[in-house]
Amino acid sequence: MNILITRPLMDSEDLMGKLFSLGHKIVHIPTLKISTADVSPVDAKKYDAFIFTSVNAIRNLKLINQDTSKICFCVGSITEKLVRQKGYNNTISAGGTVNALKNVILNSDQIDKTKSIAYFCGDYISSNLDTELKNEGFQVEKIINYTSEKITDLNEENNKIIKNHPPDIIFIYSKRSAESFIEIVKKYSLNGLMTESRVLCISEKVLGVLKKSGWKKLETFQPGEELEKLKD
Numbered sequence: 477m478n479i480l481i482t483r484p485l486m487d488s489e490d491l492m493g494k495l496f497s498l499g500h501k502i503v504h505i506p507t508l509k510i511s512t513a514d515v516s517p518v519d520a521k522k523y524d525a526f527i528f529t530s531v532n533a534i535r536n537l538k539l540i541n542q543d544t545s546k547i548c549f550c551v552g553s554i555t556e557k558l559v560r561q562k563g564y565n566n567t568i569s570a571g572g573t574v575n576a577l578k579n580v581i582l583n584s585d586q587i588d589k590t591k592s593i594a595y596f597c598g599d600y601i602s603s604n605l606d607t608e609l610k611n612e613g614f615q616v617e618k619i620i621n622y623t624s625e626k627i628t629d630l631n632e633e634n635n636k637i638i639k640n641h642p643p644d645i646i647f648i649y650s651k652r653s654a655e656s657f658i659e660i661v662k663k664y665s666l667n668g669l670m671t672e673s674r675v676l677c678i679s680e681k682v683l684g685v686l687k688k689s690g691w692k693k694l695e696t697f698q699p700g701e702e703l704e705k706l707k708d
Contacts, residue, residue: 480643482507482653487531491702503637507656509625512536513599518619520546524591529574529605533596534558536622547586551577554699572698573679574603582612589613599623602651602681626656630664642669647702649678654685676705
């Protein structure tokens with residue numbers, strides 16, 4: 477199959493290698509550029525717990541007085557894995573969605589409303605998790621430690637590959653990435669080549685963006701399920 481991956485190379489290199497080894501043709505078109513935000517290191521002593529809804533928040537984590545026993549609430553297993561690689565051992569993983577993460581925090585016996593929580597995230601988020609937790613009485617501070625910039629240009633080589641080998645499957649990993657992908661498709665008049673493509677979306681919100689733009693063959697998946705989805 478011809479498979480189009482829209483994630484940055486750092487996040488997709490392992491998956492691309494596995495897909496290539498299975499005989500699939502891979503087109504890599506990153507739709508977002510991730511950069512470290514211009515913020516001062518955070519004093520870990522000020523907080524009793526951390527929240528991470530993205531691996532980018534972990535990669536761009538800058539702390540002083542680091543404490544690897546800190547409670548870390550992670551949106552899913554991949555995020556939790558990276559947190560553990562950073563040395564943290566008190567981690568809790570939700571089911572891969574922000575809503576599931578919220579419920580995990582609300583029902584956790586490791587944190588209560590008297591504790592202070594740092595929520596590390598990007599400048600563009602699809603859910604106001606900090607506001608929702610504050611409405612429940614929790615003390616949460618949102619700390620933007622990375623930024624994302626849309627990539628809407630397509631190089632000549634990838635444009636040619638898509639036209640010669642239209643993708644059978646497209647993986648989209650965020651709402652902002654979906655918006656960027658739609659802009660690329662319109663800009664280079666590629667929509668007609670992808671009418672039969674299965675578009676696999678990381679969440680219902682991502683799916684909604686594409687559905688609104690007229691895409692038909694839409695499905696959701698959980699991080700780590702990519703190879704299983706190819707068998708469907």
